[in-house]
Amino acid sequence: MRISRRSFLLGTAGVTTGFALGATGQAAWAVDDVSMRAMWWGSNDRAKRTVAVAKLFHEKNPDITVIGETISGDGYWTKLATAMAGRDVSDVFQLEPSTISDYSKRGACLALDEFVPDALKVDNFDKQLLDLTTIDGKLWGVGLGLNSFSMFYDEAAFKKASIAPPTHETTWKEYADIAVEMTKAAGKNNYWGGPYGARYNYVFDAWLRQRGKTLFSADGSIGFDTGDAKEWFAYWEDLRERGGTVPADVQTLDQNTIESNCLALGKSAMGMTYSNQLIGYQLVSKNPLGITMLPREKKGGPSGHYYRPALIWSVGSTTLYGEQAAKFISFFVNDIEAGRILGVERGVPMSTKVREAILPNLNPTEQKTVKYVNLLKDQVGDYPAPAPKGSQEFDRNVLRTVADELAFGRIKVAEAAEKLVTQGKATLRQG
Known part of the structure; x- marks a missing residue:
């Protein structure tokens, strides 16, 4: 050449x-x-x-x-x-x-x-x-390529702890109990069951869809209210206080890269991310990783998942x-x-x-990735309307910021919910 x-x-x-x-x-x-x-x-x-x-x-x-x-x-x-x-x-x-x-x-x-x-x-x-x-x-x-939201877990850590890992039928209540059990059973310093997922917009998206709501509405505004946000933040705060999530100083290390995620850092037994990233996570994880769906509100209820490019x-x-x-x-x-x-x-x-x-x-x-995508075939819902202008600012500058303030104890749940809705609406209007 x-x-x-x-x-x-x-x-x-x-x-x-x-x-x-x-x-x-x-x-x-x-x-x-x-x-x-x-x-x-x-x-x-x-x-x-x-x-x-x-x-x-x-x-x-x-x-x-x-x-x-x-x-x-x-x-x-x-x-x-x-x-x-x-x-x-x-x-x-x-x-x-x-x-x-x-x-x-x-x-x-x-x-x-x-x-x-x-x-x-x-x-x-x-x-x-x-x-x-x-x-x-x-x-x-x-x-x-085709993917969806997912949850990864350290297979060896669960086996050693004699705890059954989450499955595609696990509810949010069951997930919380599993996360707390894993923190206790691992018996290691600076190691927890799972992430402080309040700052993940795609997890919040699935959570809302399981409840008949959406992250963004068809008219380009937010698709939830302060009650939904309060329930969301309260769940993660309760789980953090029970010891089931990494603390704020660990979670805020996550810069939306594989290498900075708490699971990849060896700080947690579970992590929430996108299914196609299993390959990248496995390259930086010393133990085999399993993959399953995000928890759902109730057994047999909507998964909140959808296929996405x-x-x-x-x-x-x-x-x-x-x-x-x-x-x-x-x-x-x-x-x-x-x-x-x-x-x-x-x-x-x-x-x-x-x-x-x-x-x-x-x-x-x-x-494993292909099998997971195939598993979702009968579990996925309709693809949502296109995200509005300002959606990235909502993710980076509103949801993550408010969730981090809450995790560090600078604000309470009710204030976090109000800020998320008020600032979220303002951000999308400016988008």
């Missing part, structure tokens, strides 16, 4: 004829002609898989350069906001279900309909899966290379060899052709 004038030098990593992954977290593939940027967040494992697929893409499309950048945690959204303000969004960038509506309405994304079916092939996708990334009749991104590739609205970017996304989700590299780390493939091709060769952890 010939290195062009556009070759990308990465710190001390130097330039190679393949790709380079430097201390900055950036990766580059050097080719001639078109040069595109791709930006995503995630673990080192995700970066390696993405790099490998982009290298494969170059081998089959030697006239296109892809310069990749991986950013950790909430820093990704800060970087994206800065890029939007400067009208310099990456040609290809990663979103998720709760952000695609918001960012498409803010003008960050390019509608992809014009590239279907020539550059972007989606004929192996069920129509309902394409609907997950369609807003106001336009396709703003392509889902990279785990992650999404979108194209930047200011790109000069829309067709090439669409071609890269199409390769990412349709190429069988690319599918084998990616596995299910970004979710179970949405293309039926890719899914069928890779399933026989998945490792045990990946198979």
Whole structure:
């Protein structure tokens, strides 16, 4: 492969004829002609898989350069906001279900309909899966895999404690008792049953859906009241006081990354997250992890779960290379060899052709993920309306902040509930 004038030098990593992954977290593939940027967040494992697929893409499309950048945690959204303000969004960038509506309405994304079916092939996708990334009749991104909310647990810790782990039928009351028992049975300092989950918006979402409510309403406001918020916060405060959750100083270490989650840090026996992240969690966990659904309000009641695109590739609205970017996304989700590299780390493939091709060769952890997604088939509800503008600010600046203040004892449950509703409404109005 010939290195062009556009070759990308990465710190001390130097330039190679393949790709380079430097201390900055950036990766580059050097080719001639078109040069595109791709930006995503995630673990080192995700970066390696993405790099490998982009290298494969170059081998089959030697006239296109892809310069990749991986950013950790909430820093990704800060970087994206800065890029939007400067009208310099990456040609290809990663979103998720709760952000695609918001960012498409803010003008960050390019509608992809014009590239279907020539550059972007989606004929192996069920129509309902394409609907997950369609807003106001336009396709703003392509889902990279299917997932849902989930709960992970340390199988060895439960076995050692002789306590039955949670299942897909576990209620919230039963979960609380299990968490308290695990804290006591473990007999270790700085180790607890589970997280202080009051600050997780997707868990609150499921909690509300189990009760016939929603996190956000169809008109773009919040879908719950102070009574719902009070019940939510009271549950977690009661569980914290009983010793079933990590304390505030541990929970606030969670920067929305795998490595900072209390389960991955070895501080708890259970953790709440998204199903596709089992692969990443297992890489940093010394013990085998199990996966099951979030607790539910009552036996046989609604689960609050729904299928969602785990992650999404979108194209930047200011790109000069829309067709090439669409071609890269199409390769990412349709190429069988690319599918084998990616596995299910970004979710179970949405293309039926890719899914069928890779399933026989998945490792045990990946198979757990697929079995979990299949388990949900008769448990999921309807996909919610697109999240409104301001939904990310609600998550980061309102729910997490209020939950942390409560956990540290700075406010009481009733005040936390009132602040969540009042500040939540204000944030969404400003969104």
